[in-house]
Amino acid sequence: MTYFLIILIIFTIYFLKKLFFSAGDNQTIEIDPYKGDKKDSKMGEEETIVITDYTPRTLYKYNGHDDEKVYLSIKGKIFDVSKGRAFYGPGGPYENFAGRDASRGLAKNSFKEDMVRDWDQPIDKLEDLTEREKKALDEWEAFFEKKYNYIGNLIEDTSLSH
Ligand code: HEM
Structure with missing residues (x-):
């Protein structure tokens, strides 16, 4: 016993x-399911992101054609949207945003070509946006901040004479 x-x-x-x-x-x-989704790293792995400056020219490399990585910019903030390649990569519905500043298109709810600027053009100052469009853009910014990693800032290319 x-x-x-x-x-x-x-x-x-x-x-x-x-x-x-x-x-x-x-x-x-x-x-936090969203946070867990945002981090591409495995559990327990810490990801270090170095915030880097990109010009429209250097950003354009990340349009999904020339590189695995796909980036886009919103209000001067660059997001790594690689995991959304189906949306932004070649053939995706929002491919015009890839490697470019997507602010105007998101504000105006249009993914048409005339919403984005070429890499050799000055950065869109978005001064003509209505209050409603600015609000829509802010909401998109919050969406991207939750879903994707913020990896850099869009700055003017001083070597180009605009
Ligand atoms: C033609 C009508 C449209 C349809 C049927 C449509 C459909 C969708 C669907 C099903 C999603 C995925 C939502 C989810 O993952 O929960 C989505 C996401 C999205 N849509 Fe649209 N959409 C349309 C128009 C637009 C327009 C005009 C824009 C331009 C700004 C836009 C921008 C986006 C963006 C940025 C996302 C987020 C993609 C991501 O998760 O990274 N959509 N759309």
Whole structure:
């Protein structure tokens, strides 16, 4: 009987320990589903992003044709939208935004070619946007901030004489 009790105690301790450790592990699980989705890294891996300056010219490289990576800019902030390649990559519905400043198109709810500027043009100052369009753009900015990583800033190319 004593023998049985000892075995029972050992098992109880073992299960309690197991329960305790698995509870500890659970604490490391990403509980914010959006945040977990945003991070491309595996659990426990920290991702270091170096915020880099891009000009319209250097940004254009990331239009999905020449590089794996797809970037776009919103209000001067550049987002890595590579995981949304189906949207922004070649043949995607919003491919005109890839490697470019998507602000005007998002504000005006249009993905047409005339919404985006070529890489050798000055950055769109968006001064003519209505309050409603500005609000729509702010909402898109918040959407991209949640879903994608902010990786850089869009700056004017000083070597071009506009
Ligand atoms: C023609 C009508 C349109 C349809 C049927 C449509 C449909 C969709 C659908 C189904 C999604 C995916 C939503 C999700 O993942 O939950 C989406 C996302 C999106 N749409 Fe549209 N859309 C249309 C027009 C537009 C226009 C005019 C723009 C221009 C600004 C636009 C910009 C976007 C963007 C930026 C996303 C987010 C993609 C991402 O997750 O990165 N859409 N759209």
